[in-house]
Amino acid sequence: MASSNFIDYVKINCRSGAGGAGSVHFRREKHTPKGGPDGGDGGRGGHIILRGNPQLWTLLHLKYRKHIKAESGVAGEGGRRSGAQGEDVILEVPLGTIARNPDTGEQLAEITAENQEIILFPGGRGGLGNDHFKTPTQQAPHYAQPGEPGIEEWVVLELKLLADVGLVGFPNAGKSTLLSVLSAARPEIADYPFTTLVPNLGVVAYRDYKSFVMADIPGIIEGASQGKGLGLRFLRHIERNSVLLFVIPADSEDIRQEYNTLLNELREYNPELMDKDRLLTISKTDLVDQAELERIKETLPKKLPVTFISAVSQQGLDELKDSIWERLTVTPEPSE
Structure with a gap:
């Protein structure tokens, strides 16, 4: 649209x-x-x-x-x-x-x-x-x-869009591709930074005819909470999501730093967002080898649930849905 x-x-x-x-x-x-x-x-x-x-x-x-x-x-x-x-x-x-x-x-x-x-x-x-x-x-x-x-x-x-899961990430993190693979939503997907100009909603089918709603929020950049980029206009939609799914590509220079930057932008916009359940998924794992994935695992927050996926090769998607469903139905310990 x-x-x-x-x-x-x-x-x-x-x-x-x-x-x-x-x-x-x-x-x-x-x-x-x-x-x-x-x-x-x-x-x-x-x-x-x-x-x-x-x-x-x-x-x-x-x-x-x-x-x-x-x-x-x-x-x-x-x-x-x-x-x-x-x-x-x-x-x-x-x-x-x-x-x-x-x-x-x-x-x-x-x-x-x-x-x-x-x-x-x-x-x-x-x-x-x-x-x-x-x-x-x-x-x-x-x-x-x-x-x-x-x-x-x-x-x-x-x-403020009502969705169970909100996708949070920098432009080109693979959020739109992930939503298109998990649901019937068809967001625009391209290799330029702000592919997603508006939020997109998709219904994700789960086991035994269960389902949940996922929202792809336009990419956040550093400074979004002060009005830079497209993030500020759409950050209000994240306030209604039960779970925030941070999406960071495996070929990023510093995944831990990207996560902290995203977290800080949400905190600056609305400190209450820190009370929401959080998950981290490392996308585009098809672009790196196993040794690099092992190195990435050592740098990530220990208490934060992490999944590794490739939307292109559809690896790790069932594990990701299991992790999301667990967060939606069980009260977890606070994330790091």
Whole structure:
């Protein structure tokens, strides 16, 4: 999918509907000339509602809808007839969408489940008709409540992809190739640095009809947490991954240093990422001999689970999936 079609951040103006006014009306029939007040209530204004849709994975459909307006409620009528409610506006969004106040950054809502609905901005209540205000001493009230106004606010919708495993690595580490081999996802693969311009999701089949979701995040470079490269824009997606899988090619000059640099960029972006489970896989093992692999093993963190794979020759992939599944289903000791 082209990068222009992946939208994970939109700012829109929302206005919920105003409530309808209550009615001031008196019953006037041929045989009941002084029937008393019978004004009906106004209808509620329409809500602005967020709804989770697992078929969506981008906010592209909202990119050009800068103003969202719900319908106002209808005024009440005589005969105690209530006005109709304003029609709600339902905004379908991908799972993992967060709504924030653009000025304060306050989180207003979070959608994480299919068909989950959250009222983002409620419509105004309809006003009560004059029928509600009659008393023994005030039998003909000539007033009713106006409807409450709706709410008009700007809101930011921000998508953080929901995935079990997030692939973390420098450009050209082999993340896209790994995702394409393990799942049905078909990310663009080439030999230039920033092949992956947008996150890609794939469902990885496991034993006994089990599966997990893997996300390929665009390559991080040193300084990504300060805005260099493409990493900063997409680092937010890593916050939703249960397990972080660091991918470093076997022909790298210093694998331990690359791992530490990646770890530091995540720490600088959000220290809470250090609490996530971590795995390390050494990719492109077909490019080095066995002696070099043995040397690499001696340089790696001792407590960090490590696998050696080649996506091209499909070596070590079952072992990698076993290691991922174990991390997803068992609470491990903290990584080094």
